[in-house]
Amino acid sequence: MTFVLGTGIYQGHNAHKVRIDALSASSAFRKATPNMKAAFIAIENACEDAALALTELAAAATVLGSSYGEIETTTEFMRTLAVEKLARPFLFQSSLHNGTLGFLSVCLCLRGPSFTVSHRHFTGEKALELGLDLINSGAQDIALIVALDLMSHVLMPGLLPLLPINTHWEDGAAAIILASGAFAESQKKKPKAEILSVACSSDLHTEAPPAEHTFYDSDGLEKVALAIRSMSDDPSGVRTLTLHKINGTSSSIKLNLL
């Protein structure tokens, strides 16, 4: 059985400006990318919700999902290479798809298994699914799941023509801390919910997309986190969360509210 100990959400630069400024001023974050700061804020938030210290994540497995990865940094590396004929090593190492998780591991001393996954609109769900597998198999007692996408402002004009009417991209990040029942009990943590299953429809499956939609590719994890938060006062029992994607696919997450 896999339980949710805490959830955390990064709601965009404006919502966290003070914290981002504070992080940016610290030496540890001097060279951190926007993705790295956003993921860190979501994790901080999840730890607070779970009443866990950041140091208690050291042995956790970490799964990070991102559809576009460090696209802003990749763009800047390519721009300097193409325009200035200069390949900047720091930009390159931070541009890697698993660069975000590499930074977080150093910053938070995460020494357990770490995985970076990417799966277009199902990226958040796939990260959650892998975390569920790790806990359910007994391989891990605690897992930190993070999913985020921050679009490059320089490249955004290339995305806009692809979006259906009334659909808007909005940067975001979320974190969920999963744990086994034994871990929750030993640490005297009261779980918020139990994750029963995560399922994604075939990419060939189509449904009418929602009329009004704000999204980022890996927002499935954020939607699970928001659902758990919003249902915190609801009666206990099983709920199925269905998430419709802009390309007509959908995912289904079954939760047991505790």
Place this chain on the structure above:
Amino acid sequence: MNHAVAITGIGSVSCNGIGTKALFDSAVTNTSGIREGVGAVSDDIKSALLARWPEANASTSALLYAYSAIKEATEHAGWSTFQEDDGLILATTAGEVVLWEDNTIEFLRGELSPVDFSKSFRNLSLGAALEHLSSLLDFRGPTMLVASACSAATQAIALGAAWVRSGKVRRCIVGGTEVLSQLTVEGFRSLQLLSPSIATPFDAQRSGINLSEAAAFLCLEQKSSRALAYVSGFGFSTDAYHLTAPHPEGEGCMRAMQAALESAKLTPKDITWVHAHGTGSKANDIAEGAAISNLFGSHGPWVSSTKHIHGHPLGASGALETVLCVECLGHNIVLKTAGLTHPDPNIRIHHPRDHQKQPIAHILKNTLGFGGNNASLVLSRRSAKEGSS
């Protein structure tokens, strides 16, 4: 070893040619596929692939290589079609980079309109490669894309084995694909990691790595009479040390190896051969060597790297080298480190002077990736029920 998962088919495309026989033959004859510092799949090989797989003609090189390797592996395993309870796990770090790299550069230079750029925009999402591969294969079962740098394919194999073990899927096709791109080559060049000559892992005079192209895939299923070898354990760890440099003492690599041995219920003395990540970079070889000597002591198993032969295909390397290890298990041969002439005295591992023809019980396969991401597999000749040799 009670939960070993059978490898029933293997396939690859690399700078050494099409198929695992080409790769294995290159390895045993010490023939490197590296030219001018990189291991590119030649135009002749590409033409042969296009002729052999006309249904993949419209695909990018990354998918063409993957498709060919998957076809070889599934034919080898006797899988005629994919079912909905089959799994697919793809590892890659750059995916179909060729679909967006040039367009992005043109857009950044102001030479491409946003509307024209938007035609390739969705391919910037790494998952597009998995979507396209699933479509090419008409694959309907559970899928996942792993992008954990150079450890990606080793993780994919381990996760696939876990899926099969748990019954989440009946069978699983796992592997990786990687192609050369301006982004990757110039990025590694900026980190001063590239060797202009053929890499010489563990050598005192080693000068860096050779980036290369490859795809390699394996078919995994529960114990089978067709088993070529078994995935009997795996372990993962993170250094928490640096974005691109490994922990200098290989502390994380050692924990991954220990976890893999524990998972396989084996001890260090059970290992015949450590197939090392051994990229030929100064830092990797020192760190991995330290991890191996700390774990195994001075009289440890044979340790060698085959990067001199096939280069370093990043996210696909774990799969390519696992495919090679499976061939070696079948042929009872421990490969030497080709290109190694003056072993680095600071790396205290047991180098085979020549290829060793001997029975192999278990191989420990390492990968170390950027982000301090370590993954190790235990590959075994037989399952526990059949008994270890």
